[in-house]
Amino acid sequence: METASDSARSDAARNRERLLEAARRLVVEHGPEHVTMREVAAEAGVGKGTLFRRFGDRDGLLLALLDDAEADFLEAYTAGPPPLGPGAPAPERLVTFGQALIQRTVTEGDLGSALARELLPGHRNDSGAGTAFRAHVAGLLRESGVEADHELLALVLLSSVSFETLDHLRGRGVSEERLHGVWADLVRRVTHVA
Amino acid sequence: METASDSARSDAARNRERLLEAARRLVVEHGPEHVTMREVAAEAGVGKGTLFRRFGDRDGLLLALLDDAEADFLEAYTAGPPPLGPGAPAPERLVTFGQALIQRTVTEGDLGSALARELLPGHRNDSGAGTAFRAHVAGLLRESGVEADHELLALVLLSSVSFETLDHLRGRGVSEERLHGVWADLVRRVTHVA
Known part of the structure; x- marks a missing residue:
């Protein structure tokens, strides 16, 4: 009742x-x-x-919209089918995750990306989505057996697929395919456990 | 005459x-x-x-000042003593170069950093100094025997020590020492030639 x-x-x-x-x-x-x-x-x-x-304020409203817009993507990388979701080896999941971020950033009309761009960078990084991205990457690095400062390495890796970096690279005429390639290469090198 | x-x-x-x-x-x-x-x-x-x-315009004046302010650093990493200058193994030079960039960025009163911050990001990246940084990193990757998309990998590595990334990390309370450590770790992983 x-x-x-x-x-x-x-x-x-x-x-x-x-x-x-x-x-x-x-x-x-x-x-x-x-x-x-x-x-x-x-x-x-x-x-x-x-x-x-x-x-x-406006950023508060944008953050609420963003968390909402990111719910499907969060579901996909935490509980969806592999290789984005669980079931694939951690390095492969990390490659797929970054490539999904790249694809979302360069695609016009992605609601989450459009909202995140409107936020102040500090608010964007501290949003639920930003926090979840970092935790996910740090977790996959750990799961890959990489011995490192996982949290900081996650932040640094994510900076290579930030809006600022990707906009800069796209502005220099770098294709989406080359961006996918360099991310995969970087992840494989970083997670290469000797 | x-x-x-x-x-x-x-x-x-x-x-x-x-x-x-x-x-x-x-x-x-x-x-x-x-x-x-x-x-x-x-x-x-x-x-x-x-x-x-x-x-x-103003950015043109800032760019002229920047090239001037960067002349000593350029001299140091292209012709100065090792490990920043020639003579040390390429991976070690790359570690030292990035750490020098980190140190310059977090140090108040570094003239080149202060000027570069005033430029629009696009102009900063296309400045003489920005172009020389990318060429230097790509060259050291090549010299390290890394088989990769050297130019793009250089851009991606440099994004991890950009003003935007470092300001973000410093804002989260990450110490300069930890920043030096993660850069060294990243370079060693990337240049690890199996």
Whole structure:
């Protein structure tokens, strides 16, 4: 039986979902630069105050959208079929994971990438998705038997497929295929356990 | 014997040096954000038009200052004593080179780093210094006997010691010592020729 406070909680959850839904529509139809508190409030038919109370600020709203948008990818690399998901050797999973990131970054219209780009780099790195990426890479390095400063090596490897790095390389005319190749090469060298 | 046109050329060189000197004074005394065309013109006692004719725009002036500021470092890694300069094994030179970059980036008051930070990332990467860094790393990878896409691997390795990456890592409280360690580890793994 639903109590009064359960019902208040599920009202709050429904309202939150309605606000995120409005924001998502704006991103998909007009691009993430249209996620402004003013435009989202208008789209959802609420006052700006409601949005600020719920999400703190624009970056807070973007972070909530991002975690939502990243849920499928998170599911795929933690519990989906190999070689992205469990079941393949750790080095192979690491190759596949980075290549998936590269592919998502260079693909126009990837919602998670578009949202992440709109965030301040500090917020992006500390987002749920950013934290999960680092933990995943560090875990696969450990599982590969690499003896290293796993957390820091994970950060460094991920910097080679960051937006900044990939935008720079794409700007120099490097093809997606070459990017996939150099990532695979780097991972194989790093995880080569002598 | 000096001809009229030799003398015009050396006047031009002297004037250029005088403008760079004024800009350098501003950077050293007040920081690179004071390299504005207005402030440099005032410091050098010339009109802004002279500056624009000579350097194109502010980034052009910063690039000229940067190449100048980087001359000593370039000399050190191409012709100075080992292990930064020639004479040490290529992997060891690569370790030392990256650690020198890390040290310069985290040191306050390094003129080249301060100038490079003021440039747009695209201009920074295409500067004389940026181009020379990539060529140096690619050359050392080749000399180490690594069979790879040397140019791209060089770019990727350098991304792990870029301002963006190092600022991010420092912001997470990673010590300079740990940064030196992970770079050395990465280079050893990459250049490990089985």
